[in-house]
Amino acid sequence: MAILVSSVDVAKLAGVSQATVSRVMNNPEKVNAETFTKVNAAIQELNYRPNAAARSLISRKSGIVALLCGPLEDPDNAEFSARSIAYAQEKGFITEIHIQDPTQPGTVFEAISRSQAEGILVGPITPVGTGIASLKNSGIPFVFCGADQHGEHRFVSLDNAASGKLAADYLNNLSHTVVGWVGGGRNESHHGTRYRGFLETAKSQGMKICSAAGAYSDFDGVLSAMMARKDRPTAIAAATDALAAQAIDFLIAYGYSIPEDMSVLGIGNSPQSAMNYLSLTTIGLPPDRDIFKEAVTELLALIHGDFPNHSFNERIEPELFIRNSSAPNQK
Amino acid sequence: MAILVSSVDVAKLAGVSQATVSRVMNNPEKVNAETFTKVNAAIQELNYRPNAAARSLISRKSGIVALLCGPLEDPDNAEFSARSIAYAQEKGFITEIHIQDPTQPGTVFEAISRSQAEGILVGPITPVGTGIASLKNSGIPFVFCGADQHGEHRFVSLDNAASGKLAADYLNNLSHTVVGWVGGGRNESHHGTRYRGFLETAKSQGMKICSAAGAYSDFDGVLSAMMARKDRPTAIAAATDALAAQAIDFLIAYGYSIPEDMSVLGIGNSPQSAMNYLSLTTIGLPPDRDIFKEAVTELLALIHGDFPNHSFNERIEPELFIRNSSAPNQK
């Protein structure tokens, strides 16, 4: 923010009042043609740029929306921000990003509550009660997108519990009776919800579950422990496609063939999962649903004061995308 | 930005002057203990948050750095922003992102020049002369990271020309004489530089080059055209790992085995390339170099007014990472 020249400087050089400079910037039609060119010349000469802070101090609008999500190294977070930013920018908003530190999930809420943002888009995060309360108290409108929603807030998301159920049902249909789960240890709310949906259904069908509290950091150790068991699983379901991909990476390194030796199932239907070198069977949104666009649209409507009272609770039924990482149990 | 309550409101409730409220926020040690608690109580009660716009209007500091890069669907851009944002946030800065629309590469520079940002980090983009000039004129300090640098600006980047040369040399050593190139048609400056380095070296070694102006959108058509030739290549080099991965995806779909039928080589040494299901031979930075951290550090030093005159021109020698997507030519 290097403001070297103010509208007063321009006014002096152009020999007009500061208000006229302001008019040239905002209401050009309400100013005489020759003064307009005169002022514009001064603007060019001094390379004048209006101070955004002063503007928003008056208008109470910053033109900024805030994004809140986990580290962008996680492909789910990357996709969330990529898509949301694109839509917001399309609508004329600048986006500022706040990354939640998994080791201190609470701190980010303070900064975001103090920000100049006109609205907040909450992506996949580790929920913190006081943090959500802080958001609410800030008075800034917010919408959840992708993560599970806690409390009575607006949200749009894949039905995570149903996705877990679908994963269990699918593996059960393939006759897998001992199955692993990867991702249960992560704090993101939607991971847990997916796991609970999976666990519940799998248990009700008499399947045996090896759960692994897998973080990205110690993935190999976690999966080693799972596969070292005498009754090792014949299939692994993961909370996300990225975790499923990591599982495949591990299994290849340890000599397994996919899907002959092991079936692997993801959740998310990420672009990556469709690539032929991965070809991951996964569970995700119907292709015609774009939750990122829907979330941004809702948030901007809130910012503009439209439909302040209409409800926005979109929990979307998942679909199964069968590819080459899964097969019937051979044993 | 929903400011419901100002420092004046707090002052009234606490029975003090507005200046005292300000002191409580910024110089707590310079205020009596009991007035401090009294004011704090009022702050809590009214849920007061200082207005960031008013603050930066006075201090001329926004605590914001701007990022400029291409669409985050490109993994290179995603990595750039992921890493940069993390470092900036670590240092107490909020990051706002500006995405360059490849179809209108010039427009983004206007918005970014007007932003409140204290500094700009320029990532992989399509360079536009007037845009760069606009950045310079804004008076906001900026640093290039990853992309090729144009003019006498501060930058840190892989040596893109040398990377292209290294790619050609490596394929030549593997006895490939007819080789394809993917990515030459993209506008990002570093893609072009990689291509020129590749082309020059390949030609000097008598190799035959099939260049494909590949965009992400019509990738299949472009690669089909290349592989339909009678003298189809035995190896393909790509401007980025992501393009190389797409090439592999295509080749698998068309029945090729990697590397038996075709060698594929990327540039970037992305995290993805090391995964066993891809195992992409690639060219990238030495593992001990972190250009994102270096760029952010340099930018913050500029913002803080440190070393205003020291040079920052880091063009880094590439390394070769041999994995399983490449093999000697069998023909």
Add this chain to the structure above:
DNA sequence: CTGTTAGCGCATTCAT
């Protein structure tokens, strides 16, 4: 059509 005036919310003198 243009100039004058009055704040937006806050930090910072200067008095007291």
Add this chain to the structure above:
DNA sequence: ATGAATGCGCTAACAG
């Protein structure tokens, strides 16, 4: 230690 006054750069009445 605290209050009154000033101004950051700008927009929005209000006069003329």
